[in-house]
Amino acid sequence: xxxxxxxxxxxxxxxxxxxxxxxxxxxxxxxxxxxxxxxxxxxxxxxxxxxxxxxxxxxxxxxxxxxxxxxxxxxxxxxxxxxxxxxxxxxxxxxxxxxxxxxxxxxxxxxxxxxxxxxxxxxxxxxxxxxxxxxxxxxxxxxxxxxxxxxxxxxxxxxxxxxxxxxxxxxxxxxxxxxxxxxxxxxxxxxxxxxxxxxxxxxxxxxxxxxxxxxxxxxxxxxxxxxxxxxxxxxxxxxxxxxxxxxxxxxxxxxxxxxxxxxxxxxxxxxxxxxxxxxxxxxxxxxxxxxxxxxxxxxxxxxxxxxxxxxxxxxxxxxxxxxxxxxxxxxxxxxxxxxxxxxxxxxxxxxxxxxxxxxxxxxxxxxxxxxxxxxxxxxxxxxxxxxxxxxxxxxxxxxxxxxxxxxxxxxxxxxxxxxxxxxxxxxxxxxxxxxxxxxxxxxxxxxxxxxxxxxxxxxxx
Amino acid sequence: xxxxxxxxxxxxxxxxxxxxxxxxxxxxxxxxxxxxxxxxxxxxxxxxxxxxxxxxxxxxxxxxxxxxxxxxxxxxxxxxxxxxxxxxxxxxxxxxxxxxxxxxxxxxxxxxxxxxxxxxxxxxxxxxxxxxxxxxxxxxxxxxxxxxxxxxxxxxxxxxxxxxxxxxxxxxxxxxxxxxxxxxxxxxxxxxxxxxxxxxxxxxxxxxxxxxxxxxxxxxxxxx
Numbered sequence: 202x203x204x205x206x207x208x209x210x211x212x213x214x215x216x217x218x219x220x221x222x223x224x225x226x227x228x229x230x231x232x233x234x235x236x237x238x239x240x241x242x243x244x245x246x247x248x249x250x251x252x253x254x255x256x257x258x259x260x261x262x263x264x265x266x267x268x269x270x271x272x273x274x275x276x277x278x279x280x281x282x283x284x285x286x287x288x289x290x291x292x293x294x295x296x297x298x299x300x301x302x303x304x305x306x307x308x309x310x311x312x313x314x315x316x317x318x319x320x321x322x323x324x325x326x327x328x329x330x331x332x333x334x335x336x337x338x339x340x341x342x343x344x345x346x347x348x349x350x351x352x353x354x355x356x357x358x359x360x361x362x363x364x365x366x367x368x369x370x371x372x373x374x375x376x377x378x379x380x381x382x383x384x385x386x387x388x389x390x391x392x393x394x395x396x397x398x399x400x401x402x403x404x405x406x407x408x409x410x411x412x413x414x415x416x417x418x419x420x421x422x423x424x425x426x427x428x429x430x431x432x433x434x435x436x437x438x439x440x441x442x443x444x445x446x447x448x449x450x451x452x453x454x455x456x457x458x459x460x461x462x463x464x465x466x467x468x469x470x471x472x473x474x475x476x477x478x479x480x481x482x483x484x485x486x487x488x489x490x491x492x493x494x495x496x497x498x499x500x501x502x503x504x505x506x507x508x509x510x511x512x513x514x515x516x517x518x519x520x521x522x523x524x525x526x527x528x529x530x531x532x533x534x535x536x537x538x539x540x541x542x543x544x545x546x547x548x549x550x551x552x553x554x555x556x557x558x559x560x561x562x563x564x565x566x567x568x569x570x571x572x573x574x575x576x577x578x579x580x581x582x583x584x585x586x587x588x589x590x591x592x593x594x595x596x597x598x599x600x601x602x603x604x605x606x607x608x609x610x611x612x613x614x615x616x617x618x619x620x621x622x623x624x625x626x627x628x629x630x631x632x633x634x635x636x637x638x639x640x641x642x643x644x645x646x647x648x649x650x651x652x653x654x655x656x657x658x659x660x661x662x
Numbered sequence: 663x664x665x666x667x668x669x670x671x672x673x674x675x676x677x678x679x680x681x682x683x684x685x686x687x688x689x690x691x692x693x694x695x696x697x698x699x700x701x702x703x704x705x706x707x708x709x710x711x712x713x714x715x716x717x718x719x720x721x722x723x724x725x726x727x728x729x730x731x732x733x734x735x736x737x738x739x740x741x742x743x744x745x746x747x748x749x750x751x752x753x754x755x756x757x758x759x760x761x762x763x764x765x766x767x768x769x770x771x772x773x774x775x776x777x778x779x780x781x782x783x784x785x786x787x788x789x790x791x792x793x794x795x796x797x798x799x800x801x802x803x804x805x806x807x808x809x810x811x812x813x814x815x816x817x818x819x820x821x822x823x824x825x826x827x828x829x830x831x832x833x834x835x836x837x838x839x840x841x842x843x844x845x846x847x848x849x850x851x852x853x854x855x856x857x858x859x860x861x862x863x864x865x866x867x868x869x870x871x872x873x874x875x876x877x878x879x880x881x882x883x884x885x886x
Contacts (some may be wrong), residue, residue, distance in 0.1 A: 462766050472766070528750045528754075534780070558746045558747040559747065
């Protein structure tokens with residue numbers, strides 16, 4: 202059978218695991234994004250602050266000397282401003298003149314820095330702007346500029362550019378560290394979730410094991426203590442099992458009571474009619490015998506129906522077989538039969554004792570009726586190809602036996618449960634029906650000693 | 663042979679008592695477990711027919727209490743329950759045979775004969791003592807192959823003696839086993855019956871042991 206995937210069938214463990222994993226992934230991604238944004242801002246701001254220091258120092262130079270030319274090209278104390286295309290540049294431009302005078306660091310190598318105010322970058326603090334540009338060396342640069350107006354009315358634009366790679370590198374290494382540690386964190390969270398799910402669901406899986414044991418028949422109720430939240434479930438299941446057994450027991454009792462109630466009046470009728478010899482008494486005898494067969498037949502079916510669904514009942518076979526042996530030795534004491542048994546130790550039938558006795562009783566009764574001197578009962582453990590345990594009972598006698606075609610007919614009758622004619626006599630069809638109800642079967646063979654060998658296969662524990 | 667029938671159904675009880683009396687038994691009847699248990703414990707029965715579904719005390723408990731009290735008479739159990747588990751329980755409680763309802767009286771009679779016979783150690787339904795032969799199935803008595811007509815009381819006496827050949831049987835024992843509890847017991851009637859029986863048989867098999875009772879023995883061959 203192909204099972205289609207459906208959320209409703211997803212196990213509780215998977216649900217908890219999937220939801221916990223999804224939530225922690227979303228939280229981790231969000232936190233990572235926020236953290237790296239904050240870090241980027243902070244890094245850029247501190248880089249800008251360094252650049253601002255250079256801007257201030259160039260501006261101070263211009264202000265005191267009152268001319269752009271007065272700036273010492275080697276000044277600012279940072280050699281990178283003198284190395285050609287180092288990525289660190291300054292530039293001062295006079296404003297408000299027809300021919301603007303531009304003075305720049307040696308590192309700019311005669312190139313020019315673009316103006317941020319022409320790139321539509323808004324100013325703050327009145328005249329300061331920051332932004333990224335592509336420098337003359339095709340590198341990405343961070344540019345800070347400030348417009349300067351001296352008391353004498355001359356205006357300057359001071360610009361400092363620094364290599365943005367520095368910022369990017371810092372951010373990149375931060376990001377690497379961040380995602381690595383978050384990855385590890387996610388992994389740890391996942392493992393924790395698995396552990397939590399396992400530990401949290403432990404009582405549930407214990408409950409399902411207990412139920413499995415009841416189904417297999419190795420236990421008859423749910424034992425042990427459970428956490429407060431699922432112990433009501435365990436109690437409820439135990440209660441259901443008790444009710445199930447009660448109903449079964451009551452059904453049996455009622456069937457027995459009905460049998461008693463009907464059979465005694467039937468005996469009276471039969472005996473009363475046997476006393477006289479009139480057409481009426483003949484009719485009564487004929488009809489009571491029909492009634493007796495019908496009552497027996499329907500009682501057997503009713504008993505079989507009461508059996509269906511008995512859960513978790515296990516019967517030790519040794520006492521049942523011993524009881525039957527004692528009984529048959531007494532019943533057939535006039536025949537002086539030798540009734541012997543060989544049972545594999547500790548065999549347990551998965552079903553009611555009464556049913557086991559009914560099946561074996563009918564088979565042994567049949568064997569005793571036909572046997573000349575001995576009846577032998579054997580029980581062996583057997584495991585079918587699917588790994589299910591069975592008990593194989595072999596009941597053999599040294600009587601005349603049955604021809605092969607008759608043997609098949611007798612057992613087959615059990616298959617047509619509803620068509621079985623009442624009062625066909627042989628208890629073998631009842632055995633076959635019962636065995637079938639339990640998932641076993643009945644077969645007849647020729648015994649080693651010449652008589653009949655009945656082979657009854659029943660589920661074991 | 664004296665029997666006890668414990669059956670709560672009045673009609674069935676009556677039928678059993680009638681059929682058994684006709685078959686030559688002295689029969690007492692009880693209609694519930696309490697009465698049955700008391701009678702079975704106090705009276706010497708040769709066999710008991712016991713229904714399992716009884717009011718007051720159930721049949722299986724009655725049977726168990728008899729066996730615990732050491733009462734060993736053969737018990738034929740009657741029941742509507744024909745499952746093997748019920749039969750195993752009955753036999754374990756001490757039953758000797760088992761008949762399920764509904765039944766024909768003939769079946770009960772046959773089973774009873776077999777039970778009584780086996781209890782006194784006889785394998786065949788023909789009881790033989792020298793030239794005397796009693797067929798318990800037909801109730802016929804033959805002496806040297808010739809049928810002897812006996813009344814039911816005489817047959818009862820003959821049958822009891824034949825079941826216990828060679829054992830000295832007191833008059834009290836005979837009274838207890840030949841008459842039901844309502845019978846006016848007078849041991850003198852026994853002497854009358856024994857006298858009649860001796861006359862009808864025509865041979866000397868019933869011997870009087872003074873002060874003890876009677877014994878049935880094959881006639882001693884006439885002294886050569």
